[in-house]
Amino acid sequence: xxxxxxxxxxxxxxxxxxxxxxxxxxxxxxxxERYLGMKVDKDAHAAQLRAALGGLKGPLMxxxxxxxxxxxALPPEYANELxxxxxxxxxxxxxxxxxxxxxELGADWQSSFSxxxxxxxxxxxxxQVHQAVxxxxxxxxxxxxxxxxxxxxxxxxxxxKLAFSVYERFDSAxxxxxxxxxxxxxxxxxxxxxxxxxxxxxxxxMLRDETCVxxxxxxxxxxxxxxxxxxWVEGQKLMAFLETNPSQEMRNQIAMNMFRVWYVPFYYYxxxxxxxxxxxxxxxxxxxxxxxxxxxxxxxRPDFVGGVIDLYRALRDGDDALAVHAYEKWGxxxxxxxxxxxxxxxxxxIYAPLLEDKxxxxxxxxxxxxxxxxxxxxxxxxKRIGGIKPPAEFVLxxxxxxxxxxVFMHLNAEVNWHQAFHELIDDFDTDALAKRQExxxxxxxxxxxxxxx
Numbered sequence: 001x002x003x004x005x006x007x008x009x010x011x012x013x014x015x016x017x018x019x020x021x022x023x024x025x026x027x028x029x030x031x032x033e034r035y036l037g038m039k040v041d042k043d044a045h046a047a048q049l050r051a052a053l054g055g056l057k058g059p060l061m062x063x064x065x066x067x068x069x070x071x072x073a074l075p076p077e078y079a080n081e082l083x084x085x086x087x088x089x090x091x092x093x094x095x096x097x098x099x100x101x102x103x104e105l106g107a108d109w110q111s112s113f114s115x116x117x118x119x120x121x122x123x124x125x126x127x128q129v130h131q132a133v134x135x136x137x138x139x140x141x142x143x144x145x146x147x148x149x150x151x152x153x154x155x156x157x158x159x160x161k162l163a164f165s166v167y168e169r170f171d172s173a174x175x176x177x178x179x180x181x182x183x184x185x186x187x188x189x190x191x192x193x194x195x196x197x198x199x200x201x202x203x204x205x206m207l208r209d210e211t212c213v214x215x216x217x218x219x220x221x222x223x224x225x226x227x228x229x230x231x232w233v234e235g236q237k238l239m240a241f242l243e244t245n246p247s248q249e250m251r252n253q254i255a256m257n258m259f260r261v262w263y264v265p266f267y268y269y270x271x272x273x274x275x276x277x278x279x280x281x282x283x284x285x286x287x288x289x290x291x292x293x294x295x296x297x298x299x300x301r302p303d304f305v306g307g308v309i310d311l312y313r314a315l316r317d318g319d320d321a322l323a324v325h326a327y328e329k330w331g332x333x334x335x336x337x338x339x340x341x342x343x344x345x346x347x348x349x350i351y352a353p354l355l356e357d358k359x360x361x362x363x364x365x366x367x368x369x370x371x372x373x374x375x376x377x378x379x380x381x382x383k384r385i386g387g388i389k390p391p392a393e394f395v396l397x398x399x400x401x402x403x404x405x406x407v408f409m410h411l412n413a414e415v416n417w418h419q420a421f422h423e424l425i426d427d428f429d430t431d432a433l434a435k436r437q438e439x440x441x442x443x444x445x446x447x448x449x450x451x452x453x
Contacts, residue, residue, distance in 0.1 A: 091119075091120040091122075091123035091128045092120070092123070092128060092146065094118045094119075096147075097118070097120075097130065097144065100144055100145075100146075100147060100226075101116075101144065101227070103147075104144075104224045104226055104227040105222070105224070105227070111135075112134075112135065112221075112222055113132045113133060113134060113135065113140075114133045114134065114135050114137070115132060115133040116130060116132040116133075116142070117130050117131045117132065118130075121141075122279060124279060126145055126146060126149055126190060126191065126295070127143050127144050127145040127146055127226075128143075128144060128146075129141050129142065129143050129144075130142045130144065131232065132229070134219070134222070138231060138232075139231070139232035140219065140222070140229050140230065140231060140232055141216070141229070141230050141231070141232050141233075141292070142222070142227070142228070142229045143193065143227070143228040143229075143230075144226075144227055145191070145193065145226040145227065149191050149226075150191055153187060153188060153191065157180075157184050157187070161180060177389070178389060178390065178391060178392040179390065179392070179395055181392055182392035182393075182395045182396070183395065186274070186296060186298065186396065189295070189297075190295035190296060191226075192225055193223060193224065193225055193226055193227060193228040194223070194224070194225045195446075196228055196294045196295050197218040197220070197223060197228060198444045198445045198446050199294035199295070199297045199444070199446075200215065200216065200217065200218055200230070200294045201217075201218075201443075201444040201445070202271065202294075202297070202440055202441065202443075202444035202446060203215045203265065203273075203291065203294060204217065205440045205443055205444060206264065206265045206268065206269050206271065206440055207261065207264060207265065210260055210261065210264060211288075212256075212257035212260060212261065212287075212288050212289060213257065213260075213261045213288060213289045213290075213291055214233050214284070214288060214289070214290045214291070215291055216230040216231045216232075216233055216290075216292065217230060217231055218230050219231075230292075233282065233290040233292065234284065234290075235282030235283050235284045235288075235290040236282055236283055237278060237279070237282055237283075238278050238281075238282075238283060238407065238410060238411075239278065239410070241254075241282075241283040242410065242411070246287075248412075248414070250287050251411045251412060251413050252411075252413050252414060252415050253287045254283060254287045254289075254411060254413070255407075255408050255411050255413030255415055256413075256415055256420060257287060257288060257289050258276075258281075258289060258404060258407060258408070259404070259415075259417075259420055260420075261273075261281075261289050261291060262276065262400060262404055263421075263424055264424065266300075266305065267305060267309075267424040267425055267428065267433075268424070268433065268436060269433065269436050269437050269440055270299055270300040270301070270302055270304070270305050270433055270434075270437045271297065271298070271299055271300070271437070271440075272297070272298050272300065272396055272397060272400050273291070273294070273296065273297060273400065274296040274297065274298055274395075274396030274397075274399050274400050275293065275295070275296035275399070275400075275403070276400055276403035276404050276407060277403060278407075279293070280292060280293040281293075296396065298393070298396045299437065299441065299446075299450045300393055300397075301393075302430045302431075302433045302434045302437065303329050303430065304329060304330055304331070304393055305428075305430075305433060306329060306428070306430050307325075307326045307327070307328075307329030307330045308326075308330075308397075309425050309428055310322055310323075310325060310326035310329065311323060311326035311327070311330075311347055311351070312351055312354060312355075312421075312425075314326055315344065315347060315348055315351050315355060316355055320337075320340065323340060323344060323347075324340060327340065327343065330391050330393065330394065331391025331392070331393060331394075332388070332389075332390070332391060333389075335388070338385050339382075339385055339388060342378055342381040342382055342385065343378075343388075345374070345377070345378055345381075346374070346378045349374050350401055353417040353418070354417050354418055354421045355418065356417075356418055357416065357418040357419065358416060358418070359414050359415060359416045360414060360415075360416075360417070361408070361409075361412065361413065361414050362405050362408035362409055362413065362417070363405070363409065
């Protein structure tokens with residue numbers, strides 16, 4: 001082991017100790033608050049946890065980002081702090097970049113580019129992105145994975161299991177076993193950049209008829225399982241775009257474009273992009289969507305997609321039997337009428353914009369507090385009736401819906417969501433979706449076992 005490797009390992013051990021201490025401190029504080037009446041400064045402790053995770057990077061930081069978007073998975077003080085990890089993770093320096101690029105493309109790696117910027121343009125949980133120019137003059141985005149991510153993932157997931165066990169010790173409303181398994185599988189997939197290149201090809205296929213989106217293509221000769229080179233797409237991040245004060249018409253169009261970019265793949269192919277946070281896309285001057293990250297992708301059983309539509313119809317028509325059937329299609333089991341009624345409260349909130357055939361904002365009350373308060377009430381009711389075990393598929397589906405809702409609120413968009421939804425589902429057929437899904441997945445080179453989950 002080189003001195004540099006030993007230094008990196010030592011730093012990682014130190015950071016794990018810091019995270020373990022911080023997570024353990026969270027357990028002690030929650031216990032003290034609950035049983036001893038001790039006052040907990042959650043804001044200060046949440047800031048410590050964010051600092052520890054931000055330095056650690058890796059899958060655990062990614063999990064923190066995910067948990068920050070799932071309603072009521074963490075106290076709001078922690079969710080708010082961890083959400084910041086999506087936007088401002090610290091990047092690694094040039095010496096690190098040169099060493100990593102040499103490991104992926106060989107000692108002469110710089111000859112593959114006519115230009116390679118030393119400073120990263122963005123940094124996240126698993127890697128960072130540099131701007132470069134190919135030898136034939138093409139502008140590139142080069143995504144470089146941090147070192148030792150595959151060997152670190154087990155340790156990171158053990159930390160997540162600890163956090164979940166702490167959570168369930170004090171709150172029995174939601175069983176986290178399947179959530180943990182789902183997050184583990186998706187995180188392992190995100191470490192494979194060749195898999196991400198296949199996902200990119202899948203999205204090029206699924207969205208080929210949508211003029212509102214730009215999907216980049218990869219450069220296999222400049223890519224490996226831990227390095228992904230793709231063509232550069234020009235655009236602004238959403239918040240920067242909103243600072244230009246676009247018209248209401250443009251805001252509405254961007255919202256419609258986002259809606260179709262996320263839900264054409266879901267309702268036509270059973271595929272969801274599970275990570276609509278602000279770093280994974282940009283906006284062109286025409287209001288088109290540049291979709292740039294394809295690590296967090298999931299294929300769903302056609303029956304699951306049918307269940308999403310069945311639940312909409314059940315809520316619209318007040319059909320309790322159809323609601324039970326829909327939840328069973330999703331993978332919920334053993335739900336009694338009381339549990340169904342509680343779940344329908346949350347479902348009614350999520351589906352509300354689709355149920356009204358009129359132009360409206362995504363929420364009638366333009367505040368995230370409404371959803372948070374409702375989630376808290378639903379959570380309390382689930383705990384009272386003994387808790388539930390959400391199916392694994394629910395994790396990314398709920399994450400995508402909540403994340404997009406947040407985007408639409410930022411846009412202050414006013415759209416007829418009902419009509420946009422019906423354009424996608426009126427000709428829905430489970431067998432047709434299954435056939436399209438198989439053809440698109442195999443054309444992208446994705447593993448066949450994905451189709452039989």
